[in-house]
Amino acid sequence: RSGGRPRPIMAAMPPPSAPGGQEPPPTPLQYSLLLQHLVGEKRQPRAWDPAALGGIPSPPKSEEQKMVERAMESCAFKAALACVGGFVLGGAFGVFTAGIDTNVGFDPKDPYRTPTAKEVLKDMGQRGISYAKNFAIVGAMFSCTECVVESYRGKSDWKNSVISGCITGGAIGFRAGLKAGVIGCGGFAAFSAAIDYYLR
């Protein structure tokens, strides 16, 4: 007798045949065979339809549709979108500030000379491009890190934007030294937390 732990036995014993009975005892229910067909090696793979199982019936998505949806949800696409958006926004912002901050065409010999149209336009273009590139890079970095952090954590709450803001700000400020990196991290994280709070 094995000293096993008490466990309910998972096979069914056939009822004892009646004395002088003519009928053979019914075959016992073999759980192991049944289970092998249900969840074991003998299970046949089938195509399950969620509508039949209790879900809401919906037409199946084609492979191209799934691929397109996967691409549009990917982190690379979101980063590219933020890059383009940042470029446009930065360009507009740069052109706008070029109009406000007038130090173009300053001639020390003649401080009251009005700058020519060509100089002004050139300055606007340069500032616009410069701001656009910066905004595009920052936007792409922030969006990429936020998407990666969100994919890693598996949740979407305010902490994602704070963490990615810190990473982005730190990376930008780190080029000017460690202290600037820390300040950049804190500043950008606070900024993105404020934006997130406003948006949610």
Place this chain on the structure above:
Amino acid sequence: MDPLRAQQLAAELEVDMMADMYNRMTQACHRKCVPPHYKDVELSKGESVCLDRCVAKYLEVHERMGKKLTELSLQDEELLKRMQQGTGTA
């Protein structure tokens, strides 16, 4: 019990089992991955990723438990057979 009868029975039971598993999985993963803040209609990236992982883990747990259960039932049937043979020859 002949294998054909077992297969038929299993096919009938499998539909019930799959439906039950699907419903439980949907409930569990929804409770775990989708917090009750309904500010947006679409599932966010974090929630989609969480649901993918939840479903994969649930199905793997289901498969492993099934295999373990089959193993245990085989052991029990061996034991039962030995007991029966023991009482038969005694």
